[in-house]
Amino acid sequence: MIIKETTLTDDLLERLISLSEDWETEDSSYGYRKNTPEDIWGNRIFTALEDGAVIGYLFGHEEVTDRTTGVYEAGTKYFEVEELYVRPRYRGRGVGKALFRYMEKRIADNVELILLGTATKNFRAIMHFYIDELGMEFWSARLFKRIK
Numbered sequence: 836m837i838i839k840e841t842t843l844t845d846d847l848l849e850r851l852i853s854l855s856e857d858w859e860t861e862d863s864s865y866g867y868r869k870n871t872p873e874d875i876w877g878n879r880i881f882t883a884l885e886d887g888a889v890i891g892y893l894f895g896h897e898e899v900t901d902r903t904t905g906v907y908e909a910g911t912k913y914f915e916v917e918e919l920y921v922r923p924r925y926r927g928r929g930v931g932k933a934l935f936r937y938m939e940k941r942i943a944d945n946v947e948l949i950l951l952g953t954a955t956k957n958f959r960a961i962m963h964f965y966i967d968e969l970g971m972e973f974w975s976a977r978l979f980k981r982i983k
Contacts, residue, residue, distance in 0.1 A: 851889070852872070855870040879895060880893075898914075899911065899913075915945045915950050936969075953965075
Protein backbone atom coordinates (compact mmCIF):
# COMPACT_ATOMS: atom_id res chain seq x y z
CA MET A 836 0.00 0.00 0.00
CA ILE A 837 1.21 3.48 -0.89
CA ILE A 838 -0.03 6.59 0.93
CA LYS A 839 0.66 9.95 -0.66
CA GLU A 840 -0.53 13.50 -1.05
CA THR A 841 -1.76 13.90 -4.58
CA THR A 842 -2.38 16.74 -6.99
CA LEU A 843 -5.95 16.69 -8.19
CA THR A 844 -6.23 15.64 -11.83
CA ASP A 845 -9.35 14.97 -13.90
CA ASP A 846 -8.72 11.21 -13.57
CA LEU A 847 -8.32 11.38 -9.80
CA LEU A 848 -11.38 13.61 -9.49
CA GLU A 849 -13.38 10.97 -11.36
CA ARG A 850 -12.06 8.23 -9.07
CA LEU A 851 -12.87 10.18 -5.91
CA ILE A 852 -16.39 10.95 -7.09
CA SER A 853 -16.89 7.27 -7.93
CA LEU A 854 -15.71 6.23 -4.46
CA SER A 855 -17.99 8.80 -2.86
CA GLU A 856 -20.86 7.34 -4.88
CA ASP A 857 -20.01 3.93 -3.38
CA TRP A 858 -20.05 5.56 0.07
CA GLU A 859 -23.48 7.06 -0.61
CA THR A 860 -24.77 3.65 -1.71
CA GLU A 861 -23.49 2.06 1.51
CA ASP A 862 -25.89 4.31 3.46
CA SER A 863 -23.50 4.24 6.43
CA SER A 864 -23.65 7.98 7.20
CA TYR A 865 -26.67 10.16 7.84
CA GLY A 866 -27.33 12.44 4.89
CA TYR A 867 -24.17 11.57 2.96
CA ARG A 868 -24.37 12.29 -0.75
CA LYS A 869 -21.79 11.67 -3.42
CA ASN A 870 -19.37 14.48 -4.11
CA THR A 871 -19.43 16.94 -6.94
CA PRO A 872 -16.23 18.44 -8.31
CA GLU A 873 -16.94 21.58 -6.27
CA ASP A 874 -16.86 19.52 -3.05
CA ILE A 875 -13.31 18.37 -3.79
CA TRP A 876 -11.59 21.28 -5.56
CA GLY A 877 -9.45 23.44 -3.30
CA ASN A 878 -8.75 20.66 -0.81
CA ARG A 879 -5.52 18.85 -0.07
CA ILE A 880 -5.94 15.26 -1.28
CA PHE A 881 -4.34 12.21 0.32
CA THR A 882 -4.77 8.79 -1.26
CA ALA A 883 -4.13 5.17 -0.33
CA LEU A 884 -3.21 3.07 -3.35
CA GLU A 885 -2.86 -0.65 -3.88
CA ASP A 886 -1.70 -1.92 -7.26
CA GLY A 887 -2.37 1.55 -8.67
CA ALA A 888 -6.02 1.63 -7.55
CA VAL A 889 -7.32 4.16 -5.02
CA ILE A 890 -8.53 2.15 -2.03
CA GLY A 891 -9.05 5.11 0.27
CA TYR A 892 -8.81 8.87 0.46
CA LEU A 893 -8.75 11.77 2.85
CA PHE A 894 -9.28 15.35 1.88
CA GLY A 895 -9.51 18.61 3.74
CA HIS A 896 -8.21 22.15 3.97
CA GLU A 897 -6.49 24.59 6.28
CA GLU A 898 -8.49 27.31 8.02
CA VAL A 899 -8.12 29.89 10.79
CA THR A 900 -10.69 30.08 13.58
CA ASP A 901 -12.66 33.30 13.83
CA ARG A 902 -13.80 32.92 17.44
CA THR A 903 -12.65 31.51 20.76
CA THR A 904 -14.21 28.30 22.08
CA GLY A 905 -13.44 25.97 24.97
CA VAL A 906 -11.00 24.17 22.69
CA TYR A 907 -9.15 26.94 20.83
CA GLU A 908 -8.53 30.68 20.70
CA ALA A 909 -9.59 32.94 17.84
CA GLY A 910 -6.90 32.95 15.18
CA THR A 911 -5.91 29.29 15.66
CA LYS A 912 -4.79 27.56 12.48
CA TYR A 913 -6.42 24.18 11.92
CA PHE A 914 -6.94 21.49 9.31
CA GLU A 915 -10.56 20.54 8.65
CA VAL A 916 -10.86 16.92 7.51
CA GLU A 917 -13.79 16.95 5.13
CA GLU A 918 -13.79 13.24 4.29
CA LEU A 919 -11.93 10.07 5.14
CA TYR A 920 -13.12 7.01 3.24
CA VAL A 921 -11.78 3.48 2.80
CA ARG A 922 -13.36 0.93 0.48
CA PRO A 923 -15.21 -1.68 2.57
CA ARG A 924 -13.01 -4.66 1.74
CA TYR A 925 -9.91 -2.75 2.91
CA ARG A 926 -11.35 -1.66 6.26
CA GLY A 927 -9.77 -3.05 9.40
CA ARG A 928 -6.36 -3.21 7.73
CA GLY A 929 -5.00 0.13 8.93
CA VAL A 930 -5.66 2.05 5.71
CA GLY A 931 -7.66 4.85 7.33
CA LYS A 932 -5.16 5.12 10.16
CA ALA A 933 -2.27 5.31 7.67
CA LEU A 934 -4.05 8.04 5.69
CA PHE A 935 -4.71 10.06 8.83
CA ARG A 936 -1.17 9.68 10.20
CA TYR A 937 0.37 10.62 6.86
CA MET A 938 -1.84 13.72 6.59
CA GLU A 939 -1.01 14.62 10.19
CA LYS A 940 2.73 14.61 9.44
CA ARG A 941 2.29 16.64 6.25
CA ILE A 942 0.30 19.42 7.93
CA ALA A 943 2.04 19.50 11.33
CA ASP A 944 4.19 22.55 10.58
CA ASN A 945 1.24 24.65 9.39
CA VAL A 946 -1.58 24.07 11.90
CA GLU A 947 -2.24 23.61 15.60
CA LEU A 948 -5.34 21.41 15.41
CA ILE A 949 -7.11 18.86 13.28
CA LEU A 950 -10.89 19.10 13.35
CA LEU A 951 -13.55 16.89 11.81
CA GLY A 952 -17.19 16.00 12.10
CA THR A 953 -18.83 12.66 11.52
CA ALA A 954 -22.38 11.53 10.83
CA THR A 955 -21.76 7.80 10.72
CA LYS A 956 -24.48 5.46 11.82
CA ASN A 957 -21.92 3.26 13.61
CA PHE A 958 -20.84 5.84 16.18
CA ARG A 959 -19.18 3.30 18.49
CA ALA A 960 -16.78 2.16 15.77
CA ILE A 961 -15.98 5.67 14.59
CA MET A 962 -15.38 6.96 18.13
CA HIS A 963 -13.07 4.00 18.77
CA PHE A 964 -11.21 4.75 15.55
CA TYR A 965 -10.74 8.47 16.11
CA ILE A 966 -10.29 8.50 19.89
CA ASP A 967 -8.64 5.18 20.74
CA GLU A 968 -6.64 4.58 17.58
CA LEU A 969 -5.78 8.12 16.46
CA GLY A 970 -5.63 9.93 19.79
CA MET A 971 -8.21 12.59 19.03
CA GLU A 972 -10.24 14.11 21.85
CA PHE A 973 -14.00 14.30 22.11
CA TRP A 974 -15.31 17.87 21.94
CA SER A 975 -19.06 17.86 21.41
CA ALA A 976 -21.95 15.86 20.03
CA ARG A 977 -25.19 16.74 18.32
CA LEU A 978 -27.85 14.09 18.85
CA PHE A 979 -31.32 13.57 17.45
CA LYS A 980 -34.38 11.49 18.20
CA ARG A 981 -37.09 11.00 15.61
CA ILE A 982 -40.57 11.42 17.06
CA LYS A 983 -42.60 11.12 13.87
